Each structure stands twice: as C-alpha cells, then as structure tokens.
Amino acid sequence: MRRGWFLPLTAALGFGFLYAPIVSLVIFSFNSNRLVTVWSGFSVQSYKDLFADQKMLQAAWLSLQVAAISATIALVLGTLCAVALVRFRRFRGKTVLAGMASAPLVMPDVITGLSLLLLFVAMESVFGWPAGRGMLTIIIAHSTFCMAYITVVVQSRLLDLDLSLEEAAMDLGATPVRVFFDVTLPIIAPALVSGWLLAFTLSLDDLVIASFVTGPGASTLPIVIFSKIRLGVSPDVNALATIIIGIVALGVGAATLLQLRRPKTKA
Amino acid sequence: MAKKPQIAADTRPWRDPAARPFVRIRNVTKKFGDIVAVSDVSLDIYKGELFCLLGGSGSGKSTLLRMLAGFEEPTAGSIEIDGQDMTGVPPYNRPVNMMFQSYALFPHMTVEQNIAYGLKRDGLPRAEIDARVGELLQLVKLEDYGRRKPHQLSGGQRQRVALARALAKRPKLLLLDEPLGALDKKLREETQFELVKIQETLGVTFIVVTHDQEEAMSLATRIGVMNQGEIVMVGEPTDVYEFPNSRFVAGFIGSVNMFEGVVVEDEPDHVRIRSAEAGTDIHVGHGVDCAPDQTLWYAIRPEKITLSRERPAGDANITRGMVEDIAYLGDMSVFQIKLDSGRYIRVTKANSLRGDPDAIKWDEYVWCQWGDTSGSVLTV
Amino acid sequence: MTAPGAPAPRRPWSMVEHALAAVGLSGRALVIFAPAFWLTLFFLVPFAVVFGISLAVKQFGQPPYSDLMTTTDGTVQLTLHLSNYIRIFTSPIYISAYLSSVTIAAISTAIALLIGYPMAYFIARASDRWRNVLLMLVVLPFWTSFLLRVYALSGFLRGEGVINNFLGLFGIGPLTMMQTDFAVYVGIVYTYLPFMILPLFTTLVKLDQNLLEASADLGSRPWQTFLSVTLPLALPGIVAGSMLVFIPAIGEFVIPSLLGGPGTQMIGRVLWDEFFSKTNWPRAAALAIAMLVVVVIPIVLMQRAQSAVIEGRR
Numbered sequence: 001m002r003r004g005w006f007l008p009l010t011a012a013l014g015f016g017f018l019y020a021p022i023v024s025l026v027i028f029s030f031n032s033n034r035l036v037t038v039w040s041g042f043s044v045q046s047y048k049d050l051f052a053d054q055k056m057l058q059a060a061w062l063s064l065q066v067a068a069i070s071a072t073i074a075l076v077l078g079t080l081c082a083v084a085l086v087r088f089r090r091f092r093g094k095t096v097l098a099g100m101a102s103a104p105l106v107m108p109d110v111i112t113g114l115s116l117l118l119l120f121v122a123m124e125s126v127f128g129w130p131a132g133r134g135m136l137t138i139i140i141a142h143s144t145f146c147m148a149y150i151t152v153v154v155q156s157r158l159l160d161l162d163l164s165l166e167e168a169a170m171d172l173g174a175t176p177v178r179v180f181f182d183v184t185l186p187i188i189a190p191a192l193v194s195g196w197l198l199a200f201t202l203s204l205d206d207l208v209i210a211s212f213v214t215g216p217g218a219s220t221l222p223i224v225i226f227s228k229i230r231l232g233v234s235p236d237v238n239a240l241a242t243i244i245i246g247i248v249a250l251g252v253g254a255a256t257l258l259q260l261r262r263p264k265t266k267a
Numbered sequence: 268m269a270k271k272p273q274i275a276a277d278t279r280p281w282r283d284p285a286a287r288p289f290v291r292i293r294n295v296t297k298k299f300g301d302i303v304a305v306s307d308v309s310l311d312i313y314k315g316e317l318f319c320l321l322g323g324s325g326s327g328k329s330t331l332l333r334m335l336a337g338f339e340e341p342t343a344g345s346i347e348i349d350g351q352d353m354t355g356v357p358p359y360n361r362p363v364n365m366m367f368q369s370y371a372l373f374p375h376m377t378v379e380q381n382i383a384y385g386l387k388r389d390g391l392p393r394a395e396i397d398a399r400v401g402e403l404l405q406l407v408k409l410e411d412y413g414r415r416k417p418h419q420l421s422g423g424q425r426q427r428v429a430l431a432r433a434l435a436k437r438p439k440l441l442l443l444d445e446p447l448g449a450l451d452k453k454l455r456e457e458t459q460f461e462l463v464k465i466q467e468t469l470g471v472t473f474i475v476v477t478h479d480q481e482e483a484m485s486l487a488t489r490i491g492v493m494n495q496g497e498i499v500m501v502g503e504p505t506d507v508y509e510f511p512n513s514r515f516v517a518g519f520i521g522s523v524n525m526f527e528g529v530v531v532e533d534e535p536d537h538v539r540i541r542s543a544e545a546g547t548d549i550h551v552g553h554g555v556d557c558a559p560d561q562t563l564w565y566a567i568r569p570e571k572i573t574l575s576r577e578r579p580a581g582d583a584n585i586t587r588g589m590v591e592d593i594a595y596l597g598d599m600s601v602f603q604i605k606l607d608s609g610r611y612i613r614v615t616k617a618n619s620l621r622g623d624p625d626a627i628k629w630d631e632y633v634w635c636q637w638g639d640t641s642g643s644v645l646t647v
Numbered sequence: 648m649t650a651p652g653a654p655a656p657r658r659p660w661s662m663v664e665h666a667l668a669a670v671g672l673s674g675r676a677l678v679i680f681a682p683a684f685w686l687t688l689f690f691l692v693p694f695a696v697v698f699g700i701s702l703a704v705k706q707f708g709q710p711p712y713s714d715l716m717t718t719t720d721g722t723v724q725l726t727l728h729l730s731n732y733i734r735i736f737t738s739p740i741y742i743s744a745y746l747s748s749v750t751i752a753a754i755s756t757a758i759a760l761l762i763g764y765p766m767a768y769f770i771a772r773a774s775d776r777w778r779n780v781l782l783m784l785v786v787l788p789f790w791t792s793f794l795l796r797v798y799a800l801s802g803f804l805r806g807e808g809v810i811n812n813f814l815g816l817f818g819i820g821p822l823t824m825m826q827t828d829f830a831v832y833v834g835i836v837y838t839y840l841p842f843m844i845l846p847l848f849t850t851l852v853k854l855d856q857n858l859l860e861a862s863a864d865l866g867s868r869p870w871q872t873f874l875s876v877t878l879p880l881a882l883p884g885i886v887a888g889s890m891l892v893f894i895p896a897i898g899e900f901v902i903p904s905l906l907g908g909p910g911t912q913m914i915g916r917v918l919w920d921e922f923f924s925k926t927n928w929p930r931a932a933a934l935a936i937a938m939l940v941v942v943v944i945p946i947v948l949m950q951r952a953q954s955a956v957i958e959g960r961r
Binding site for chain 1 (some may be wrong): 674675678679681682683685686687689690691692693694696697700710762763765766768769770772781783784785786787788790791792793794795796798799800801802803805809837840841890891894895897898899900901904905915918919922923928931932935938939942945946949950953
C-alpha cells in the first residue's frame with residue numbers, strides 16, 4: 001500500500017491530543033504562580049505544599065493499602081475464574097460465570113458503587129456485617145471490579161497457552177494442582193504481574209465506587225483530589241499528578257524496554 | 268530405511284491365538300456431543316510391538332491415542348493396559364507416557380529439568396534422577412545440551428528431548444503423536460531409524476499415530492488403518508499394502524488402479540471378472556468369496572503392471588492403451604496410460620538401464636499386462 | 648506412578664490437596680466456587696437489592712428508605728412503591744438526562760472511532776520496533792490517573808487555560824469551552840480513546856496484508872478494498888472498542904461534573920446528586936435500574952464482539 005500523509009498526520013494529531021494536556025500539567029506544576037495557568041517562573045513550592053498536606057498524605061497511604069490488598073484478592077479470584085472458564089469443560093452455569101466475570105468491566109461506576117453500597121447496608125441490617133463502612137467495604141468493591149480485568153488478561157493468556165504443555169505434565173505424573181503450580185503458573189506469570197499492576201492502578205484511580213461505599217474517616221486519594229479540583233485549579237494536585245505520571249512513565253517505559261531487549265523466543 | 272523391531276518380527280505374537288495382548292481396546296466409542304470421533308473400536312496390541320495408527324485428519328486416531336493416555340474417557344467400551352482396567356484412571360496414574368506432536372517441552376525449564384520432571388513426580392532420590400537423566404541424554408545424543416532451554420534447540424533436538432522425557436519413567440507403553448511430523452524429510456528418515464533402534468533396545472511397546480503412510484510402512488510391526496472413527500484394517504505392512512481388505516485401504520496406502528467388474532466365472536481355484544473399464548477380462552488365480560454376477564472391484568498396484576509393444580500371449584489381464592504422459596522420477600518412471608475404454612491407468616517402471624534407447628515414449632500404443640495373483644479383489 | 652504405600656513427596660500443595668479431598672471437595676469444584684460465590688454475592692445479589700430498594704420510598708432515618716416488608720399483628724405486609732419509576736418516566740428532567748446521556752455517549756463514541764481507527768491502523772502497520780513504542784504511548788495515559796487526566800484537560804480548556812492563552816497570542820478569543828457540552832465530548836474522547844484503539848489494533852494487526860494486495864490485484868480501488876475487506880474483518884474490533892467507550896460513557900459522572908456546565912445533565916450525575924445531595928436512595932436505585940436496562944444490550948453486543956476478538960487469536 002502506498003504510504004500517504006493521512007495516517008501519520010492523524011496519528012501525530014491523535015498522540016498530540018493524548019499528551020498535550022498531560023505535558024502542560026507537568027510544566028505548570030513547577031509554576032511559581034498560584035494561578036497555575038499563567039507561567040511566571042520556576043518553583044517547587046507546590047511540591048512543598050503537597051508534602052505538608054497531612055490529609056492528602058493520609059489519603060494516599062489509605063489508597064495504596066486498599067489498592068495492594070484489592071489487587072491481590074482480585075488476582076487470586078480472577079485467576080481462578082479464568083482457569084475455570086478456559087480450562088474446564090462445560091459445567092453448569094459456565095455462561096453465567098463468564099457473563100458475571102466480564103460485565104463489571106463496562107458496568108458504569110455509579111451503578112456498581114450504588115448497588116454495592118445498598119448491599120452493604122442491607123447486609124449490615126440483616127447479618128450485622130460489615131459493621132459500618134470504610135476500608136473493608138472499599139476493598140471488597142475494588143476487588144470485585146478489578147477481578148474482571150484480571151480475568152480478561154489471564155483468560156487471553158491461557159487461551160494462547162498450548163494445552164499440551166499441561167497434558168504433558170499430567171502425563172508425567174503431576175496431579176492437576178501440581179500441573180498448575182509447576183507449568184501453568186510459571187508460564188502465565190508475566191500476565192499475572194501485569195494484571196496485578198493493572199488492578200492496583202485501577203483501584204488507586206477509582207473515585208466513584210469508593211465515594212459510594214466509603215464511610216466516615218476513610219477518604220481515598222481520589223476523593224480528596226476530587227473535592228479539591230471541584231473548586232478549581234490547585235497547584236499541589238498538579239504536583240501530585242506529575243509525581244504519579246513520573247512513576248508510571250518510568251515503570252511502563254522500563255517494562256517496554258525490557259520487552260524490546262529480550263530476544264523473541266517462541267517455545 | 269528403518270529396520271523393524273526384531274523381537275516382534277521373530278515371534279509375531281498377534282499370529283499366536285494364545286498370546287496375551289498387552290493393550291486391549293474393547294468396543295471403545297467416543298462421542299463429542301453428537302460427533303462420533305471413535306466408533307466401536309476393538310484392538311489388541313502386544314508387548315514389544317511398534318504399532319502404527321494410520322489415518323487422515325479427523326479419522327479418530329488422535330482421539331484413540333488420547334484415550335489411551337487418559338486425556339479423554341471413552342463414552343463406551345473399555346481399555347485395559349497390562350491386565351489393568353484403565354476406566355477412571357487419571358493420566359497421572361497410568362503406566363503410560365506420551366510424546367506430543369508439538370513436543371510440549373516446558374519452556375521455562377532446561378532440557379535436564381524437562382527430562383527429570385516425571386522422575387521428580389515419582390519422588391525418586393536426587394542421585395537416581397541425575398543418573399537416569401544422564402543416561403537418557405546419552406541415549407538421545409544430547410549430552411552437551413542439558414542446561415539449555417528448549418528455545419535454544421533445533422527442531423530435531425527438541426524432538427529428541429521430548430522422546431527422552433517420555434521415556435524417562437520407563438513406561439510400559441509409549442504413545443507417540445506424529446513423532447516426526449514437524450521434521451523435514453531428510454531428518455525424518457534418520458530419526459525414524461533412531462526411533463526404531465531405541466524401541467528395540469528398550470523393548471518398550473510403542474503406539475505411533477501418523478498420517479504419513481511411508482512412515483507407518485517403514486516403522487511399524489503392524490498398522491491399524493483408521494477411517495471415520497473406525498479401524499478398517501489391521502495388519503503387517505505387507506498385508507496392508509499387498510492384501511488390502513477394502514477399496515479405502517487400497518486407495519489410502521500407495522497408489523492403485525481400480526477397476527469395477529462383474530463376476531462371470533466363480534470357481535474354487537479361480538475367478539474371472541469381466542471389466543469394461545479395464546477393457547479385458549481379469550483372471551484371478553485363487554478362489555474369492557463371491558457370487559456369479561456380483562459387482563466387485565479389482566485393485567492392481569502400478570508397479571505390478573508390465574508394458575510391452577507386442578501383445579503378450581493370453582486371454583485375460585491384458586489391455587491396451589496410449590502413453591499420454593511419462594513422469595521421470597530418477598529411480599523410476601510413472602506412465603499415465605489412456606486405455607481404449609477411456610480409463611486412465613498408472614504404471615511404474617524401474618529405470619534399471621541408464622539412457623535406455625529402446626524406452627517406451629509418449630504417444631506410443633502399448634500393451635499392459637499383470638499376473639493372475641498380482642492384484643486384490645475387493646467387495647467393499 | 649507412585650504406589651499407594653510409597654512416600655509421597657511432601658510439598659505444601661499436595662497436603663492441601665489431601666486435606667481438601669478429605670472434606671470431599673475436589674479442587675475443580677473449589678476453583679469454580681470461589682469466584683462464582685464472590686461474583687454472585689458482590690455483583691449479582693446487589694442488583695436484586697437495588698431493584699428491591701427502588702420499590703421503596705425515601706424516609707428519614709437509618710437506612711433512609713421504607714421497609715418493603717412490615718409485620719403488624721403477625722401479618723406480613725409487602726409494600727411496593729412504583730412511584731420512583733413513574734416519576735422517572737414522566738419527569739422531563741430525568742427523561743432529558745437519559746436522552747442526553749445516550750446522545751453524548753453515542754457522539755463521543757463516533758468521534759473516538761474516527762480518531763482511533765486511523766491511529767490503530769497506523770500502529771498496526773508500523774514496523775515491529777515502532778509498534779511497541781506507539782502501543783506503549785497509547786497505554787501509558789491509561790495507567791495514569793483518570794481523574795488527573797480530566798483535571799489536566801480542564802486546565803487546558805478553561806477560560807484562562809493553555810488553548811486560550813495560545814489563541815490570545817493571535818488576538819483570538821478567549822473562547823468559552825469549559826462547562827459546555829463540547830468540553831464533555833472532548834473529555835470522553837480524551838479519556839476513553841485508548842479503549843477504542845486497543846481492540847481495533849488487535850483486529851487490525853491480524854489483518855493479513857496479502858488480503859489487501861489480493862483485493863487490489865483483483866481490481867478493487869483502495870476505498871472498495873476498505874469497504875469490502877478491511878471493514879468486515881475489523882468489525883469485531885470496531886464493535887468491542889465502541890462498546891468499551893459507549894457503555895461507561897453513558898454512566899459517566901466525573902467528566903460531566905468537572906467539565907460540563909450546569910446544563911449538561913447526564914444520568915450518572917443525576918444519580919449521584921439524587922443519592923448524595925438529596926439522600927433519596929430509592930430514587931437513585933430506580934435510576935440505576937433504568938440505566939441498567941439501557942446498557943444491557945450494548946453489554947451483550949460487547950461480550951460477543953470481545954469473544955470474537957479473543958477467539959480469533961486461537
């Protein structure tokens with residue numbers, strides 16, 4: 001096919017559209033002017049403000065804990081779910097499970113958040129558990145929607161995995177559980193790592209669901225950020241965003257580089 | 268060309284009605300939903316055999332093999348290995364190992380770890396495992412490759428690792444799914460030879476699934492030909508080639524000229540078939556289980572027909588045609604001949620003389636003749 | 648082939664296995680049970696609860712809705728109120744919120760497709776090395792915070808924002824972009840573009856270049872090839888990508904509340920206000936059920952397309 005100008009131009013504009021706001025956000029985080037959008041000189045004042053903000057730091061710590069625990073629960077459940085969907089032959093309710101496993105992916109956040117909150121309230125009034133709402137309920141909610149992402153990631157990796165590898169292990173005397181730990185798990189490990197990271201990020205990022213299911217005293221980072229930016233620009237949010245973008249860019253960049261360096265192996 | 272396992276050739280236990288089969292497959296049927304993959308197969312395989320299951324894709328040969336390994340349970344029927352009923356026995360408890368078509372080498376383990384895997388599952392002591400792995404590496408001539416990962420090996424080396432891994436637990440029965448399928452032609456011939464040698468040395472019973480008839484002919488002590496889920500013929504390679512029991516088997520293995528005809532003489536010591544397609548009466552020098560006026564088929568292999576410019580003597584098994592095409596293959600030539608009846612037949616002739624000036628050429632009229640025991644009479 | 652009496656290798660999981668088998672639980676059943684139980688309890692049951700509460704009415708107290716079942720003098724009485732649904736289907740506020748949610752989501756999806764398709768095609772046709780870099784660039788924003796990206800966009804669009812400062816250099820503007828529907832479109836396209844590009848890329852990268860050459864060889868003009876070969880083969884990716892944008896966009900709350908004006912009433916925002924500002928839980932529940940009805944068909948469409956995208960890889 002002839003290489004036209006259309007595709008590269010659209011791609012360039014598209015990437016420009018994706019990145020220009022982020023780049024400007026990073027630049028203005030070093031602005032000395034509190035008004036944020038007018039450049040008036042270099043300063044790290046907003047970073048100092050950020051690290052002096054106890055409320056923000058507490059929220060960040062809570063969010064990190066929630067994200068780590070939720071991602072881990074979601075990893076276990078999502079992997080089990082993917083294994084059941086891909087490796088087990090027909091069982092009753094398989095289509096229902098498949099539907100339940102992927103629907104949370106696209107379910108609008110407000111519905112997920114509201115429905116879980118109402119569940120927690122109803123459960124509390126009937127069983128007395130969970131008593132009140134806070135970190136625990138956020139973790140449950142986040143595990144549920146993160147699980148869908150992990151199921152999808154692991155599912156597609158398992159579909160690519162040669163079934164005869166698992167059969168070979170079984171043929172050589174490994175019980176199904178051993179097969180999973182000896183063969184399946186080591187081979188899908190990279191998918192599990194990226195699935196966990198994805199779940200971690202999603203949990204860290206969620207505002208809507210957490211707002212519904214949280215209780216007094218448990219404000220996650222997005223809840224705090226939202227209440228700040230709702231009122232307008234806030235330089236320390238710029239600083240925070242820059243830090244997050246920096247970490248992510250480093251992580252993803254390093255992962256991509258590693259992938260590029262590793263010789264292509266097909267076994 | 269590979270040498271057949273000697274134990275089998277000398278004793279031929281399948282010819283001995285008193286011999287106890289090592290693998291007994293009894294009326295096994297396997298259905299996937301409505302699709303019948305294997306249909307009522309019964310088969311006995313004896314110790315030390317190298318048995319080939321030969322068939323096209325979808326013939327059910329791989330499903331049968333997977334049922335022996337325990338990856339599929341028969342829908343009906345039973346499988347017995349070494350006197351033990353295998354119903355409900357999971358793959359990891361069967362005295363059987365399998366070599367996979369894709370080799371299925373664990374990509375995250377070294378060659379040594381791959382071979383040792385089954386031994387570790389048996390809980391063998393470390394020293395014994397190491398010794399056994401060493402032996403196996405030697406057996407498949409990969410002593411220097413133990414610490415490599417599968418992706419650092421060539422196709423032929425991977426095949427040998429897969430074989431070593433499958434042999435490591437000293438199984439009584441080894442199943443091989445298209446063991447040479449992924450190798451190129453030259454390597455395949457060498458490996459065939461090695462495979463037979465290893466089988467002979469260890470005395471393990473092999474069941475090989477293949478779609479390659481040459482491979483089956485050169486490896487097997489016996490061949491089971493499968494079609495549409497059924498075993499259509501079981502026999503030694505020469506039986507299957509020279510005495511096929513059906514038009515399917517005759518056509519599936521090697522090439523064949525098939526003539527339809529009607530029985531005109533049915534005697535205990537001979538049969539005469541009138542065939543318009545062949546343009547001659549066919550005289551068969553032995554009795555055939557048939558009735559007068561029955562329609563049947565006569566199958567004759569291309570190399571069994573001789574060509575001549577002069578009409579040979581006789582009143583049967585002689586027909587005439589024009590050479591339409593000659594394919595020169597080096598060791599032999601394949602003649603495409605259009606008979607007076609309009610049918611084409613195929614005749615092969617060994618090129619025993621170099622640059623023969625008297626060779627039969629294109630557009631020549633020739634006589635084709637065959638002996639009265641050269642072909643097979645087929646009723647189905 | 649360990650004989651029953653032989654010492655089995657002592658490894659943690661073989662112990663687990665034995666323990667489970669002793670209770671009569673097969674590992675297989677457990678593998679299915681754990682996720683199925685979790686999803687039933689925390690995904691399926693909540694919808695039933697939401698539906699139940701949508702039939703209650705608001706009242707003061709904890710929890711702030713009326714009981715469906717009341718027991719008076721040993722008589723169990725079930726009280727179902729349809730008032731919330733009646734209100735939703737008659738009040739112009741709710742109806743227009745639904746309509747504008749669907750319209751905004753549909754238009755944004757179309758824009759995202761128009762931008763995303765050429766980008767995905769460009770990435771799919773790039774050389775191996777570049778392809779990975781470009782893919783990373785698509786995925787990277789997705790790993791950063793959604794909320795912060797919307798915030799970044801607002802800094803871009805606002806009255807004294809980057810665009811207006813730039814235009815001001817040429818004496819144009821300032822344009823009012825923030826707190827308009829326009830800003831909401833931009834916001835949805837901006838945040839959901841990666842969701843459109845990735846499935847499109849997955850189908851387009853599998854598209855055999857020879858097919859296009861064959862089509863050209865058989866006399867098709869480029870646009871005919873596009874319509875008759877590329878488009879049908881890319882369809883699962885187009886459907887999956889579109890639904891991945893459309894469905895969450897319908898229920899979007901953050902974007903309309905940060906970028907939209909007071910006139911931009913999307914259903915997610917209405918639900919939020921109903922719940923948080925007016926504490927009318929039953930009304931919010933009824934809105935959620937009504938929204939669910941709207942998104943069910945797209946969800947089914949998406950799951951079909953998704954499995955087509957995944958199966959195609961087998």
